[in-house]
Amino acid sequence: MKIHISLCVAASLALVSTAGAQSPARVDVEDNVRRGLDWLARQQDRQDGHFATDGGHYPTTMTALAGMCFLLEGSTPREGRYGPHLRKCVDWYLKRSQPNGLLGNPNNPTEANHYMHGHGYALLFLACVYGEEEDEQRRKELERILTKAVEFCGKAQASTGGWGYVSAAENGDWDEGSVTVTQLQALRAARNAGIPVPTSVIDKAVRYLKDCTNPDGGIRYMLSRAGASSGPLTAAGAACAFSAGDYSSEFARRWLAFCRKSITIGRRGPHEEYQDYYLAQSVYVLGDDRYGKLFPGSPPAEQLTWGRFREAMYGYLKAIQQADGSWPGAHVSPIFGTATALTILQLENHTLPIDMR
Numbered sequence: 001m002k003i004h005i006s007l008c009v010a011a012s013l014a015l016v017s018t019a020g021a022q023s024p025a026r027v028d029v030e031d032n033v034r035r036g037l038d039w040l041a042r043q044q045d046r047q048d049g050h051f052a053t054d055g056g057h058y059p060t061t062m063t064a065l066a067g068m069c070f071l072l073e074g075s076t077p078r079e080g081r082y083g084p085h086l087r088k089c090v091d092w093y094l095k096r097s098q099p100n101g102l103l104g105n106p107n108n109p110t111e112a113n114h115y116m117h118g119h120g121y122a123l124l125f126l127a128c129v130y131g132e133e134e135d136e137q138r139r140k141e142l143e144r145i146l147t148k149a150v151e152f153c154g155k156a157q158a159s160t161g162g163w164g165y166v167s168a169a170e171n172g173d174w175d176e177g178s179v180t181v182t183q184l185q186a187l188r189a190a191r192n193a194g195i196p197v198p199t200s201v202i203d204k205a206v207r208y209l210k211d212c213t214n215p216d217g218g219i220r221y222m223l224s225r226a227g228a229s230s231g232p233l234t235a236a237g238a239a240c241a242f243s244a245g246d247y248s249s250e251f252a253r254r255w256l257a258f259c260r261k262s263i264t265i266g267r268r269g270p271h272e273e274y275q276d277y278y279l280a281q282s283v284y285v286l287g288d289d290r291y292g293k294l295f296p297g298s299p300p301a302e303q304l305t306w307g308r309f310r311e312a313m314y315g316y317l318k319a320i321q322q323a324d325g326s327w328p329g330a331h332v333s334p335i336f337g338t339a340t341a342l343t344i345l346q347l348e349n350h351t352l353p354i355d356m357r
Contacts (some may be wrong), residue, residue, distance in 0.1 A: 029314055029345050035325030036342050040066055041085050053333035060104035060118025063089050063340035064125035072346035076132040097145045101152030120182030123149045127189040128352055146195045153183050154201045157324025160223050161204030181236040188243050189247045209237045210251050214248035217254035231263045231273035237280040260304045265312050277340040283309040284347045317341050
């Protein structure tokens with residue numbers, strides 16, 4: 001199923017976009033979500049509660065992404081169908097937070113050369129868990145860990161405002177976009193949770209994404225090197241802008257316009273799951289009328305709306321779900337593919353503040 005955001009969504013799914021028209025019925029995905037969550041829960045390590053790809057790779061990232069899916073379902077570490085799974089995820093992080101604030105284990109050979117990705121996703125997850133923790137002792141411990149994790153982010157930031165696979169002190173001040181958006185969204189979640197986050201760290205990161213924006217409105221991979229605009233990175237940049245409440249700035253508009261023109265839903269390609277994960281967050285915040293307000297006079301059939309995106313993406317995800325309940329993760333693993341799919345399918349549950357409209 002190939003659905004182009006700018007032109008084909010309405011025609012392919014026969015959606016009506018005229019004012020006053022009745023919205024199409026939502027694709028039923030409750031069974032798909034339940035089967036996906038149950039499959040994901042079965043992948044959790046029974047001994048210590050972490051998640052990892054085949055061969056034990058990327059545990060810090062995979063544990064966070066899986067945990068976010070259980071939070072989106074409505075479970076918390078103290079209650080809900082997946083409460084026990086969430087508590088095990090949190091316990092795993094509590095035992096592995098480093099004295100310098102790094103979340104994860106830098107001695108793990110599968111993460112030693114790119115631990116900042118995992119740090120960002122783990123910070124995002126723990127910031128979302130923090131507000132749900134009622135045990136006073138565990139809450140204080142989470143607050144301590146989150147505070148140290150934010151401090152680590154600030155110290156690891158490159159002089160350009162971005163982040164690299166490891167801290168700037170270890171990589172010669174190198175930076176790139178995918179890690180930067182991960183840190184930026186996590187820092188904003190931490191601030192939403194009440195953890196002190198220096199404004200200067202966020203401001204420099206936002207400036208980095210703006211400086212990486214090419215004339216066509218897309219974000220390139222890194223600031224120090226010229227390159228083509230990246231659909232996945234631009235979608236991630238838009239999600240970061242929206243999570244901060246920036247819906248109408250020049251750059252937010254340019255990033256959205258680039259996504260509308262260049263991204264095709266259902267096209268198998270590099271970083272597809274990553275792209276869909278962030279684009280869905282952006283379009284969900286847009287709802288069904290915000291794009292038209294941002295771009296007055298744009299043809300209704302070309303407007304990027306949640307209704308159109310939802311029907312196209314839900315249908316696509318239903319079609320590629322495996323018999324065991326998982327989704328393929330062509331470029332990482334089924335755990336990653338399943339976690340990104342479940343995140344998209346559960347945005348309408350309205351459970352996490354970072355995804356609120």
